[in-house]
Structure formats: structure tokens, C-alpha cells
Amino acid sequence: MAKHYTSAMSLILFNKPFQVMCQFSAHPGRPTLADYIKIPDIYPAGRLDADSEGLLLLTDDGQLQHNISHPAVKQPKTYMAQVEGVPTEVLLERLRHGVDLGDFRSKPCQARQIEEPDWLWPRDPPIRQRQDKPTSWLALTLTEGKNRQVRRMTAAVGLPTLRLVRVAIGQVSLQSHPLWPGESLAIDPADLVTLRK
Structure with a gap:
């Protein structure tokens, strides 16, 4: 269910559900961020593919958006991936x-x-x-985020990703801020000093 905020907030945590498009403009066949977040002039800092789930940060602060998503200052992002197969230490x-x-x-x-x-x-x-195919879970923390990178990495070592959930961006995590898919939470950016550095 979409949440409405009565005061201007500059940082929103959102748990993006599976198959939701990471855009506010309309999509012909899938829900978008506009179906969940009703705040004007706010934009995602980074993206998640439609078939990926989990933490997305949105802000109306251009500098903060830059600090979260720009490659030069990109925050580490942690993913949990359910993969087909059992990883060996060599593959890890x-x-x-x-x-x-x-x-x-x-x-x-x-x-x-x-x-x-x-x-x-x-x-x-x-x-x-x-x-006939066991599955396993991996935790991966990356300092870059190219298109479909985690899926491509696990596939390249013989462990195709079946489910991908981003659980943390920098110091912000869905474990410390539990949100059900589709839920969002406003946070004071002053509490996230590491994201402004």
C-alpha cells in the first residue's frame, strides 16, 4: 500500500517488490514506483532490475543522490542471492x-x-x-553496480541466480530497518553521515 508523507523528506527507504519497475513514469505492463510512493520531486539513487527485489533509496537531494549512486563515490551494496547449485571455495x-x-x-x-x-x-x-538441482544462498558485497552484474557474475562461475535481493546500501540495511515488500520509510539523512562523504 502506498504511503503518503505530509512533510518534505529527503531520504526514503523502499523495499522494491519483484517485477516493480524502478521508474515513476508509466509502464504498459508492470507496476512502477509511482504506485507505491507519492512524493513529488523525489528520485531513486541507483536502480534495481524488475526481477530483483529489496532496498532502494530515493531522495530529493541531488548531492546525496550523487554520493549514493555515482561510480566515483559508490556505496558498497550487499545482496543475498539464491543460486542453483552448491558453491565450492574455488567458485567463491x-x-x-x-x-x-x-x-x-x-x-x-x-x-x-x-x-x-x-x-x-x-x-x-x-x-x-x-x-534434481539443489539451491544455495550467497551474500555478496560489491563496490560497483553495472547492469545485471550479480546475475552475470554468478552465472559465469556456474551458479545461476534464481532470486536476488539487495539488503544493504552502505550502512543502511533492511535488517536494521525491516520493511515488507512495497513498504517505505522516511529517514533523516543526518543520521547517514557516511552517505554524504
Whole structure:
């Protein structure tokens, strides 16, 4: 359900649901940010693909938007990925040291196998699992964010991503600010000094 804010806020946390387009302009077949957030002159600082879920920051502060999303000062972003297959330490090391994706090589990142997060909401619709293919969960923290990068990285090492959820941007996380998909929360940017540096 969309939330309405009565006073001007400059930083909004939003848990973007699966298949929601990361834009305010109308889309012919899918919901957009405009269906959830009713604040004028506010824009997303960065993007999430339609088939990715999780944390999105929106602001009306141009400098803050720059500090969150510009490559020169890009904040680290943490993702939880449900992948097909079971990662070995060799595959995790490949992710950590950077993967050749053809048009570029990914920068070193943090990558580890984790248990399925017990606080994570169920996806609607759920992913299609194959009985003969086990799935695993990875936590990845990147300092870059090219188009579909996490999916391309995991696929390149033989672990195709089935579900991708961004859970943190810099110091802001959905664990410290629990939001159900489609929910948003206004935060005082003064509390997020690291995002202004």
C-alpha cells in the first residue's frame, strides 16, 4: 500500500517488490514506483532490475543522490542471492577476485555462502525449483553496480541466480530497518553521515 508523507523528506527507504519497475513514469505492463510512493520531486539513487527485489533509496537531494549512486563515490551494496547449485571455495574465490564478463572484469568483492535468511519474506510468485538441482544462498558485497552484474557474475562461475535481493546500501540495511515488500520509510539523512562523504 502506498504511503503518503505530509512533510518534505529527503531520504526514503523502499523495499522494491519483484517485477516493480524502478521508474515513476508509466509502464504498459508492470507496476512502477509511482504506485507505491507519492512524493513529488523525489528520485531513486541507483536502480534495481524488475526481477530483483529489496532496498532502494530515493531522495530529493541531488548531492546525496550523487554520493549514493555515482561510480566515483559508490556505496558498497550487499545482496543475498539464491543460486542453483552448491558453491565450492574455488567458485567463491573466483567471485571474490573478480570475474571476466567479456565486456568488463568485475572488481574484487566479498562473497560467502550463507544459510537461507530466516527474516527474508517469501517471493511472490515463488521461484521454480528443480528437484534434481539443489539451491544455495550467497551474500555478496560489491563496490560497483553495472547492469545485471550479480546475475552475470554468478552465472559465469556456474551458479545461476534464481532470486536476488539487495539488503544493504552502505550502512543502511533492511535488517536494521525491516520493511515488507512495497513498504517505505522516511529517514533523516543526518543520521547517514557516511552517505554524504
